Amino acid sequence: MRTYDVNWIQLWNRLVREREVQRREEPLPDANDRWSARAEKYDERTQDRWQAKDTSREFLVSLLKSLPKPTLLDIGAGSGKWAVPLSPFVRHVTAVEPSPAMRARLEEHLSKKGITNVTIVPEAWPCAAAEHDVTLCSHSMYGFDDFERFVRGVEAVTRHTCVWLMRAPPLNGIMADAARHILGHPYDSVNFQIAFNALLQMGIFPNVLMEDPRTWDPWIHDSVADALAEVKRKMRLYDDTTHDEFLKDLLERRLIRKDGRYVWPCGTHAALMYWQVASKEKAHE
Secondary structure, eight states: OOGGGOOHHHHHHHHHHHHHHHHHHSOOSOTTOTTTTTHHHHHHHHHHHHHSOOHHHHHHHHHHHTSSSOEEEEETOTTTTTHHHHGGGSSEEEEEOOOHHHHHHHHHHHHHHTOOSEEEEOSOSSOOOOOEEEEEEESOOTTOSOHHHHHHHHHHTEEEEEEEEEEEOOTTSHHHHHHHHHHSSSOSSOOHHHHHHHHHHTTOOOEEEEOSSOOOOOOEESSHHHHHHHHHHHTTOTTOOTTHHHHHHHHHHHOEEETTEEEOOOOOEEEEEEEEOOOHHHHTO
16 A cells, blocks of 8 residues: 555545444443443543643643633543533533533532533433534544544634644554554554544645653563464454464564563554644635
8 A cells, every 4th residue: 555545535434334243242231331341440440541641631721821711622521531520611512422421420420529510411422512613523433434524513613723642553563564564554554644644535634733742551471372463352353363473473573571471562652732723714715
């Protein structure tokens, strides 16, 4: 795959649709709430992040302080990773969150901290929403299989700035090498690199901030066989053994042995993209 030949929007849409097929085949503990079994762990990580230095939070606070009495639309608010710490810097936050488990934890944080300027919308995006000065999508865009429609829908309710936070995996990582061998490109799923190029394709030129060296917790497996099963699940190979020899060799060479287990090399970072939305008047000229 040559970069200049790629239709990034189509690549995003195709990867999301393929992933959605996989999701439908995976059993869930609660079919009505995909996050029910993971909300507690997610919220623990959220609270840890509140205590740590955070360049993304510093940027968002600075942005909000630069605007007069701003409003914030948090799409996929989760347990309040952003709605809670940013609430002192805005007139109002609208937190869109479809998961009951996530909303319960967000409501608990708001109550404990006495925060009264956050409204929770218990729906999935897209939903009816008024214009806000800033819209924030933090890892909540990965499931939308019409990239251009998603972007334009978010821009339609944004007066000033759109902000996205996304995972930015290394292009020389294990999953990238696996995807390159199997798919012909290094993308096993949608990420910052694809979104950035797709936005350029739409004529949007986002600014980018990479978080201070902050890697995601590495995957850890008890055996190479377990790691192989995980790669095959993510690559949607399942019972297909065509690439097993290549993948097993890749894992044996790249995984790190530690305390009798197999640890994936670190390397995934988070990227923050932001761009100002063209005024509605100019957009209609």
